[in-house]
Amino acid sequence: MAYNLTVSPDFAPDHISGWYFFNTWLQRQLDVGVHLELYDCFEQQREDIRNNKVDLIYANPYDASMLVREMGFRAIARPQARPDETVIAVHVDSPINTVEELQAGITVATTDDPDVHTMGMIMLEPADLDGSNVTTKEVDTYVIVAKNLLKGEADVGFFLKDAFDELSDLIKNQMKVLVSSQISVVHHSLLVGPTMQEFIPRLEERLFSMHKDEKGKGVLQSMNLEAWEPMSEEETEFMIDLIDTLVIE
Amino acid sequence: MSDQDTGECREVTINYFDGTSRVATIVDREVPYPDGKLIVSRTDSKGIITHANQAFVDMSGYTRDELIGVNHYILRHPDMPAVAFAGLWETIEAGKKWHGYVKNLRKDGSYYWVKATVIPNIRNGKLVGYTSVRRKPSRSKIKESEELYATLM
Incomplete structure (x- = not known):
């Protein structure tokens, strides 16, 4: 069975190939099939998320709220030193x-x-x-x-x-x-859906050491990232609370 | 800078809802809100500060150590009517989001205006505290608030 990985459509087009390299790296680390699905717009991606077609996602902080609180996803990692401003x-x-x-x-x-x-x-x-x-x-x-x-x-x-x-x-x-803006605490994150929870320990182990080996480092560079950092449940909740205060009603 | 600024100093006793009070030196001088920043703090369910970001530390004039563990009312300016905070607590204790314009007191007695939003933090269905995020307000909203709050004192 292949799982589905997707990326928030706001990534820079120059780094599309980086996400394909990451997908290949991921399959090797987890020893399972992972299909990368990229979207041009947020709405189509959200529809597929709601229809349970996504198992792993690099999401923007706004969508992280829906993914965690409504869809049972867990944020496990964030890019080092890359807040969304x-x-x-x-x-x-x-x-x-x-x-x-x-x-x-x-x-x-x-x-x-x-x-x-x-x-x-x-x-x-x-x-x-x-x-x-x-x-x-x-x-x-x-x-x-x-x-x-x-x-x-x-x-x-x-x-x-x-x-x-x-x-x-x-x-x-x-x-x-x-x-x-200089907010610092709002950032993208890598979230794991309910269907892939069993992979979290191995995923965390590989992601957090990814920048230490040459191949992993190369993949990160192609995504314009330096390294992955752990993200605790409380840090995720805090970011979601903060986003909630900013939503204009 | 507000039209009301005189730069004058005065000693004022501020009475808090829990029966305590303190004498504060108030200086009629506004410190402008920095562009692009959000002031973020969290409290426990009683209003005791548990988290303060750097913008909060910078704008309040206190150190982070001075802020953590004290009640959020340390920022209360005597020009803010008690009824405004009563409305805040009534709203957030009902589990709802509160918005409002607030004149905050700095450690040095000067002040800054914010547009504040406070939301309850619910974890596993239980209230564990509140998050408050403050952003830059417009001059027209500050003027409206100054006029309104003066009538509520």
């Missing part, structure tokens, strides 16, 4: 220099990444902006968010900080960062 940027020639200078009626370019969008909207609150007085333009990737700013088709853009940092200098130099 959000950047709000404008065109470099924009007269706006602080969030507070933004006015009602602006157009925000964003993706369907729930964490980045939620945090971006929270960082607009000091300007009295919310869903009722901004126009949201949802696009597929952070590169398209940047293009919207450069072409003047949006006033501000929301980016996952990692994705922003990986944009080319040519694109980045045409943008200006208004604010970058």
